[in-house]
Amino acid sequence: MSTTETTASGVGPVEGAPVYTVDNPAPLIEAPRKRTKKSPKSTRGNFELAAWLFMRLSGIVLVILVIGHLLIQLVLDGGVSKIGFAFVAGRWASPWWQVWDLLMLWLAMLHGANGLRTVINDYAERASSRMWLKALLYTATVWTILLGTLVIFTFDPNIR
Amino acid sequence: MATPVLDKEEAAGKPEPGFADSPYITVTFRVRRFNPEVSAEATWEDFQLELDPKERVLDGLHKIKWDLDGSLTFRRSCAHGICGSDAMRINGKNRLACKTLIKDINPEKPITVEPIKGLTVLKDLVVDMEPFFQAYRDVMPFLITKDTNEPTRERLQSAEDRERFDDTTKCILCAACTSSCPVFWNDGQYFGPAAIVNAHRFIFDSRDEAGEQRLEILNDRDGVWRCRTTFNCTDACPRGIEVTKAIQEVKRALITRRY
Ligand code: HEM
Ligand code: SF4
Numbered sequence: 001m002s003t004t005e006t007t008a009s010g011v012g013p014v015e016g017a018p019v020y021t022v023d024n025p026a027p028l029i030e031a032p033r034k035r036t037k038k039s040p041k042s043t044r045g046n047f048e049l050a051a052w053l054f055m056r057l058s059g060i061v062l063v064i065l066v067i068g069h070l071l072i073q074l075v076l077d078g079g080v081s082k083i084g085f086a087f088v089a090g091r092w093a094s095p096w097w098q099v100w101d102l103l104m105l106w107l108a109m110l111h112g113a114n115g116l117r118t119v120i121n122d123y124a125e126r127a128s129s130r131m132w133l134k135a136l137l138y139t140a141t142v143w144t145i146l147l148g149t150l151v152i153f154t155f156d157p158n159i160r
Numbered sequence: 161m162a163t164p165v166l167d168k169e170e171a172a173g174k175p176e177p178g179f180a181d182s183p184y185i186t187v188t189f190r191v192r193r194f195n196p197e198v199s200a201e202a203t204w205e206d207f208q209l210e211l212d213p214k215e216r217v218l219d220g221l222h223k224i225k226w227d228l229d230g231s232l233t234f235r236r237s238c239a240h241g242i243c244g245s246d247a248m249r250i251n252g253k254n255r256l257a258c259k260t261l262i263k264d265i266n267p268e269k270p271i272t273v274e275p276i277k278g279l280t281v282l283k284d285l286v287v288d289m290e291p292f293f294q295a296y297r298d299v300m301p302f303l304i305t306k307d308t309n310e311p312t313r314e315r316l317q318s319a320e321d322r323e324r325f326d327d328t329t330k331c332i333l334c335a336a337c338t339s340s341c342p343v344f345w346n347d348g349q350y351f352g353p354a355a356i357v358n359a360h361r362f363i364f365d366s367r368d369e370a371g372e373q374r375l376e377i378l379n380d381r382d383g384v385w386r387c388r389t390t391f392n393c394t395d396a397c398p399r400g401i402e403v404t405k406a407i408q409e410v411k412r413a414l415i416t417r418r419y
């Protein structure tokens with residue numbers, strides 16, 4: 001059959017030869033990351049369970065830590081205007097506030113990083129983009145936690 | 161001769177009080193069309209239909225297929241909300257076409273009808289359900305007992321024990337829930353609500369003895385922990401199953417290992 005004739009696809013000679021026909025169909029509209037027979041890759045262990053619980057538990061602790069932090073830093077006793085080198089140095093002289101800030105740093109970073117891990121898992125389609133985004137996330141997280149911890153413990157009030 | 165039959169026919173011809181002479185209104189159906197044998201693009205196509213608002217979206221689709229365009233392709237079998245074959249996205253929400261009345265979805269505006277999301281579109285409103293059923297098979301949706309012998313008597317169960325999983329027995333595997341889940345849209349590796357609902361049906365069945373195994377399967381990276389409690393599934397379920405609650409109960413059982 002000549003390609004200029006009207007075919008079963010209904011595309012007439014005016015439009016030229018039909019690109020897609022019964023024998024040459026267009027690609028289907030595929031869903032990203034389809035499930036197949038091989039899909040359950042049997043990921044043993046309770047990591048996802050632990051991560052899920054951690055988000056809830058760290059969230060509860062963060063409510064107290066963050067609200068306390070915001071009150072002290074931004075609301076009580078003159079608000080932001082009081083914050084300066086002396087104010088920070090004064091607070092970190094006490095182990096109580098050191099531990100408070102350390103806990104807040106670690107929990108917020110791990111909580112935020114795990115939350116972003118979820119977001120990447122939910123949105124990134126290609127295996128390579130998933131890998132790179134997570135590599136970037138984990139690097140930034142480890143770096144920030146280490147730097148922050150270092151500063152809290154090695155802070156020198158006589159630096160000036 | 162005035163027979164009772166004639167009287168009846170006469171009465172049937174009269175409009176009911178409170179209704180205009182004809183109940184029919186003009187409705188626009190805006191249908192998502194895709195035919196890989198013609199084009200790689202999916203497009204919207206409008207159809208004008210005369211419908212009684214008390215008819216269903218499925219009746220509208222039938223009118224299109226039978227009277228206007230026989231090439232329109234969709235699945236339906238029972239037409240009465242039992243077989244689960246005609247889940248589709250109607251006005252942006254997953255519903256069964258056979259259970260959705262025209263009057264309930266604002267016929268003033270065009271009614272959009274699309275295939276359910278997250279599954280490969282084969283033609284028009286027909287999607288490839290295989291990944292959906294693969295996830296269903298993966299949770300082993302059948303009774304498993306440790307006793308390999310043929311049972312010699314009925315497996316008895318108290319009314320309370322039966323009540324425990326009553327809600328999840330109602331599933332008709334229409335995929336409205338799974339294909340309404342934003343996690344599933346992007347990542348079909350997730351088991352999806354329907355598979356978890358059907359695992360729940362056996363995990364909480366006192367006669368079944370493979371609950372532990374099914375929990376372990378759903379403890380997978382793509383198992384229940386991917387649920388983000390969006391509640392789209394509960395809203396979508398045409399059987400009124402509390403889908404998100406069932407998923408939450410499986411999560412709790414995994415944490416406490418009590419079921
Ligand atoms: C103040 C108290 C907080 C509570 C109670 C809380 C609670 C939660 C919970 C329960 C989730 C899991 C949601 C889900 O699984 O769908 C979550 C997710 C998340 N959290 Fe927090 N969180 C808090 C603070 C923070 C902080 C300080 C950060 C940033 C460092 C953060 C960043 C995130 C991110 C990025 C996600 C993932 C986003 C998402 O799941 O949509 N959260 N949070
Ligand atoms: S749980 Fe409801 S929406 Fe999901 S497949 Fe079963 S019947 Fe359909």
Ligand code: FES
Pocket residue numbers: 235236237238239240241242243244245246247256257258259
């Ligand atoms: S056609 Fe069977 S559920 Fe709608």
